Amino acid sequence: MKISDAYVIVTSPGRNFVTLKIVTESGTYGIGDATLNGREMAVVAYLEEHVIPALIGRDASRIEDIWHYLYRGAYWRRGPVTMAAVSAVDLALWDIKAKAAGMPLYQLLGGRSRERVMTYAHCTGKDIEGCLAEVEKHVKLGYRAVRVQAGVPGIPTIYGVAKREGERYEPADSELPAEHVWSTAKYLNHVPKLFAAVRERFGEELHVLHDVHHRLTPIEAARLGKAVEPYHLFWLEDCVPAENQESFRLIRQHTTTPLAVGEVFNSIHDYRELLENQWIDYIRTPLSHGGGITHVRRIADLASLYHVRTGFHGPTDLSPVCLGAAVHFDTWVPNFGIQEHMPHTAETDAVFPHDYRFEDGHFLVGEAPGHGVDIDEALAKQYPYKRASLPVNRLEDGTLWHW
Ligand SMILES: O=C(O)C(=O)C[C@H](O)[C@H](O)CO
Numbered sequence: 528m529k530i531s532d533a534y535v536i537v538t539s540p541g542r543n544f545v546t547l548k549i550v551t552e553s554g555t556y557g558i559g560d561a562t563l564n565g566r567e568m569a570v571v572a573y574l575e576e577h578v579i580p581a582l583i584g585r586d587a588s589r590i591e592d593i594w595h596y597l598y599r600g601a602y603w604r605r606g607p608v609t610m611a612a613v614s615a616v617d618l619a620l621w622d623i624k625a626k627a628a629g630m631p632l633y634q635l636l637g638g639r640s641r642e643r644v645m646t647y648a649h650c651t652g653k654d655i656e657g658c659l660a661e662v663e664k665h666v667k668l669g670y671r672a673v674r675v676q677a678g679v680p681g682i683p684t685i686y687g688v689a690k691r692e693g694e695r696y697e698p699a700d701s702e703l704p705a706e707h708v709w710s711t712a713k714y715l716n717h718v719p720k721l722f723a724a725v726r727e728r729f730g731e732e733l734h735v736l737h738d739v740h741h742r743l744t745p746i747e748a749a750r751l752g753k754a755v756e757p758y759h760l761f762w763l764e765d766c767v768p769a770e771n772q773e774s775f776r777l778i779r780q781h782t783t784t785p786l787a788v789g790e791v792f793n794s795i796h797d798y799r800e801l802l803e804n805q806w807i808d809y810i811r812t813p814l815s816h817g818g819g820i821t822h823v824r825r826i827a828d829l830a831s832l833y834h835v836r837t838g839f840h841g842p843t844d845l846s847p848v849c850l851g852a853a854v855h856f857d858t859w860v861p862n863f864g865i866q867e868h869m870p871h872t873a874e875t876d877a878v879f880p881h882d883y884r885f886e887d888g889h890f891l892v893g894e895a896p897g898h899g900v901d902i903d904e905a906l907a908k909q910y911p912y913k914r915a916s917l918p919v920n921r922l923e924d925g926t927l928w929h930w
């Protein structure tokens with residue numbers, strides 16, 4: 528099982544994706560997602576300059592040892608670029624191990640814990656009516672859970688809302704960062720009205736989620752959590768920037784709205800106080816940013832001690848490789864909660880053939896050995912990399928804020 532070759536494939540079938548391919552002497556190969564939205568080429572450089580040369584000749588079956596070699600052995604630990612690279616190696620090695628065992632990945636992890644994986648869709652509108660129309664569309668498609676984000680009067684562009692009605696939301700929409708304007712007061716006054724309208728139109732059964740995208744202070748987040756309690760959200764996501772884990776103590780003291788955190792985390796250490804103090808309800812770190820299966824399953828196990836469940840990040844800026852591996856993980860992990868689902872474009876799906884399926888608001892895992900996702904390298908070459916950046920956010924007086 529010696530690693531004989533490894534290389535990076537960058538492709539942009541509608542948006543940029545970075546894929547690591549690891550090949551063994553026997554010809555068995557695995558692929559991992561190394562995409563970090565807006566910072567793709569930083570991960571490519573880290574992989575090509577520092578990781579791949581050290582992988583050649585190693586035993587691909589020693590996943591645990593290679594993980595520690597890349598994490599502990601690097602001296603410069605953690606951080607999104609490093610951990611995206613480590614994650615890609617880990618996902619590719621689990622793919623190889625499962626293929627060598629002739630098993631779908633979920634079997635290797637411990638087998639099925641459920642028949643299907645509940646997903647949530649993004650529903651966005653420039654105003655409440657537009658958003659309700661999107662919810663209606665997604666309920667008809669079979670979704671049991673929807674994330675709702677609507678434009679706020681007086682704020683020209685806002686996180687999570689598509690530029691045109693009916694289009695998909697794409698955050699990395701310009702070569703250099705676009706500048707958005709933010710008003711906490713306008714937002715806080717508007718959001719409860721959105722949820723009141725959703726409950727009135729769709730009743731009590733639909734699971735409803737919302738992403739604050741790190742924009743509030745702890746006391747503002749506490750106010751929002753309390754204000755939306757009557758609409759019993761499935762979760763309120765990233766209500767404050769979480770570098771200071773202690774912030775969640777205050778939020779938790781004020782509200783029973785469930786809290787989800789962690790799409791920008793990349794280590795179990797980012798979660799320790801949040802979990803041990805039972806300040807959150809869902810962990811969001813995707814396999815392609817949190818150190819792959821080897822590390823994220825440790826986070827999930829720690830979370831399970833505190834009744835915390837998984838709700839992995841699943842925007843279009845994670846490739847089908849990450850999503851495919853996530854569907855295996857979600858099928859196995861005992862403390863599964865929900866899986867985010869933003870459908871990829873047809874071009875992306877063609878570059879990454881896969882055997883996971885979407886049906887009736889759920890993902891169904893495939894039975895092919897490995898994680899079930901491949902890359903068509905010839906097709907990938909037809910879509911060259913294009914620089915794209917995430918926006919920045921400023922308060923109305925010009926102060927730089929959290930995007
Ligand atoms: O899907 C979500 O919950 C997000 O917050 C999406 C992020 O904005 C996106 O992944 C940034 O690259």
Ligand SMILES: [Mg+2]
Pocket residue numbers: 738740764765790
């Ligand atoms: Mg989010």
